[in-house]
Amino acid sequence: MNLRIATFAIVLLSMLSSAQAELTYDLLLRTNRGDGMDSAIATTAGEALNAEVILRETVTGSDSTLIGTANLNAFNLTLESIGSDGLFESLTLNGDGGFDAGSGASTLTFAAFGPGFGQPGRTSIDRGNGIFEASLGTVTLRAPTLGETRFVLSDGSAVDGDFTTFQTVGFGLESAAANSGGGFFGRALTLSSQVTAIPEPSSALALSLVCSAGLLRSRRRRR
Structure with a gap:
């Protein structure tokens, strides 16, 4: 009986571990004022911000990184x-490790044939705590x-x-994420510009203006 209970406990723990393990991918815009994870930034009218296009992989539980072990x-x-x-x-592809496969004004498209062709693919950076990031391009x-x-x-x-x-043959990161219990998400960054109200002149300033106008009229009359 004790053996059965122990076996059941091991199986249950294994199932819980698998349920908690997942791969999550976020496509995001990174600026010097923060990452665009469905967030907003207050800006001035027409202000320009340089941004980097990032693919972020977050690995939890027993899953293993995909972009950290093989290049895109x-x-x-x-x-x-x-x-x-x-x-x-100026949406611009980061083509290091491969080539532009048909990018446009609003799209980035990349491909690589492999190290044998001098195209090792797009690399990623290990940020720690199960987070890996690949830089895909830039934009203003x-x-x-x-x-x-x-x-x-x-x-x-x-x-x-x-x-x-190079290791996800026959499937993409999208299905790998879904099958693990995670997901593949395109994120948004909102730039918000508001009209700044012109402050009303203080009472002292208003009185000063009235006095100045009065003196000016008085001088004109004397002439």
Whole structure:
């Protein structure tokens, strides 16, 4: 009986460990004022912010990193601006380790054939605590003249296989994340520009202006 209880406990612990293990991927914009994890930044009208396009992998539980053990050999993403008149400019691919496979004004598309072709793929950086990050490109964000503009990153075609490594043969990071209990998320960064109210003159300043006007009129009359 004790053996059965011990065996059941081991199986249960194993199941709980597997349930807690997951891979999560976030496509995000990084500025010198913070990461865009569905967050907002207060800006001045038309202000320009330089941003880096990042793929972040977060590994928890018993799962193993995918982009930390094998380089990205392909990725495809889209950037769009929503709301007000904010816009983005100069979306540029980080093509180190591969080549531009058809990027456009609002898309980044990368591919690599492998080390044998001098294309080792896009590398990642170990940030510690199960977090790995790959730099995919850069872009300039321009804040709206008034109101809010959301800059949203998304998986290029919204199908599995837009993001792959040399070891994920036959499937993409999207399905790997889903199968682990995690997910693949495109994040947004909102730039918010508000009109700054012009402060009303103080009573002393107003009185000073009135007195000055009175003196000026008095001088004109004397002439």
